[in-house]
Amino acid sequence: MSKFPKGFYWGGATAANQCEGAWNVDGRGPALTDVTTGGTVSTPRYTTYIDKDGNPGKVASMGINAKIPEGAKYAVLPDTLYPNHDGIDFYHHYKEDIALFAEMGFTMFRMSISWSRIFPKGNEDKPNQAGLDFYRNVFLELKKYNIEPLVTISHYDDPLYMVEELGGWSNRDTIGYYLNYCKAIFNEYKGLVKYWLTFNEINCLVAFLTFGGDKVPDAAYQEAYQKLHHQFIASAKAVQMAHEIDPEYKVGNMICYLTSYPLTCDPKDVIKNMEHEQFAVDYCGDVQVRGAYPAFAKRIWDAHNVKIQMEEGDLETLAAGKVDFYTFS
Numbered sequence: 001m002s003k004f005p006k007g008f009y010w011g012g013a014t015a016a017n018q019c020e021g022a023w024n025v026d027g028r029g030p031a032l033t034d035v036t037t038g039g040t041v042s043t044p045r046y047t048t049y050i051d052k053d054g055n056p057g058k059v060a061s062m063g064i065n066a067k068i069p070e071g072a073k074y075a076v077l078p079d080t081l082y083p084n085h086d087g088i089d090f091y092h093h094y095k096e097d098i099a100l101f102a103e104m105g106f107t108m109f110r111m112s113i114s115w116s117r118i119f120p121k122g123n124e125d126k127p128n129q130a131g132l133d134f135y136r137n138v139f140l141e142l143k144k145y146n147i148e149p150l151v152t153i154s155h156y157d158d159p160l161y162m163v164e165e166l167g168g169w170s171n172r173d174t175i176g177y178y179l180n181y182c183k184a185i186f187n188e189y190k191g192l193v194k195y196w197l198t199f200n201e202i203n204c205l206v207a208f209l210t211f212g213g214d215k216v217p218d219a220a221y222q223e224a225y226q227k228l229h230h231q232f233i234a235s236a237k238a239v240q241m242a243h244e245i246d247p248e249y250k251v252g253n254m255i256c257y258l259t260s261y262p263l264t265c266d267p268k269d270v271i272k273n274m275e276h277e278q279f280a281v282d283y284c285g286d287v288q289v290r291g292a293y294p295a296f297a298k299r300i301w302d303a304h305n306v307k308i309q310m311e312e313g314d315l316e317t318l319a320a321g322k323v324d325f326y327t328f329s
Contacts, residue, residue, distance in 0.1 A: 009107050009150075012110070013110035014111050015112050017087075017155065017157040019090040020090045020114060021092070026131065028131060030161075031116045034084055035047055035160065046059060046060055047059050047068060047074070048077045057072065101145070108150055109148070109150070113152070115154060115181055116160070118131045118184060119159065139193060148194065152197040153181070153238070162177060168227070169227035170223060171230075174234070175233055178234045179237055196251045197251070198254075205224050207256065222304070229309075235253065235321065236322070237317060252326060255281060255327070256281075261273060288323050291318050291319040
C-alpha cells in the first residue's frame with residue numbers, strides 16, 4: 001500500500017474570524033469581519049454601518065472590498081446575525097477541538113491569529129497580554145499532540161479602528177503597524193511555531209474586482225493595486241524580520257487559486273485565459289516568490305490606468321523578502 005512520504009503533513013485549516021468567537025472578550029478589539037452579517041444561498045452577506053444621520057444601513061459586499069457611504073461608521077446592528085461573533089467558540093473549546101484533530105490524525109493545523117486580539121486597535125505600542133496568552137496556550141496544546149501549527153498572520157480581519165480611522169492598507173503607515181504586530185508574535189512564539197503565512201489569499205484584493213464585470217471603475221483598481229503594493233512590502237519585510245528573529249522560521253505566501261479554462265482550443269481563447277490567470281493568480285505569486293513585479297504587470301496596470309506609488313528602496317525590499325514556500329487554496 002502506498003504511503004505518504006516521511007515529513008508529509010496531513011491536516012486541516014481554520015480562520016480566527018470564522019471559528020474563535022469571543023469577538024469582544026479579554027480585550028479583543030473589533031475587526032472588519034465583526035460587522036459582516038450572515039448570508040444564505042439567496043441572500044448576500046452584508047457589511048453594516050450607521051450613516052452620518054444616525055440611520056442603520058448595510059451594503060452587500062465581500063468584507064475586504066466593502067464600501068460604505070461617506071461619513072458613515074461601521075456598526076454592529078441589533079437583531080442582526082453576525083456569525084463571526086460566535087463561530088464554534090474555539091476560544092473556549094480549543095482543547096476539545098484539538099483533541100478531535102489528533103483523533104483524526106492531524107499532523108498539521110493551519111490557523112490564524114486575530115490581529116485585534118493582540119493589538120485591539122492595530123496601532124498600539126504594547127500587545128494585549130490576554131491575546132498573547134490565548135495563542136500560546138493553543139500552541140502548547142497542539143504540541144501535546146505533536147501537531148505542527150501553520151499560522152496565518154493576517155486573515156481578512158484587520159482591526160476595525162485601523163480600517164476606519166487610519167485608512168487601512170491604503171495608508172502606507174499600516175506597513176509599520178503590521179510589522180509591529182509581526183515582531184510581537186515572532187518573538188512571543190519562538191520555539192512554538194515554525195511555519196508562517198503573511199497574508200491569506202492576498203490576490204483576492206484584485207481578483208474579486210472581476211465579480212463586478214465592466215462596471216468596476218478604474219479608481220477601484222487603483223486603490224486595490226496600491227493596497228496590494230503596501231501588503232507586498234509588508235510581507236517582504238516580515239519575511240526578513242522572521243529570519244532575523246529565528247533562522248528556523250519558514251515564511252510563505254497564500255494564494256486563492258481561481259482556476260479557469262479556455263472556452264475552446266482556439267489560440268485566442270487560450271491566450272485570453274492565460275492573461276486572466278496572470279491577473280487573478282500569477283501576479284501576486286510572482287511578486288512574493290520571485291521578488292519582483294512580472295513583465296505582464298505593466299499590461300495589467302495600463303488596462304485600468306493604475307499608477308502605483310512606490311518609495312525609494314521598495315523594489316529592493318521585494319527582492320530581499322522572497323517567501324520560503326508557496327501555498328494556495
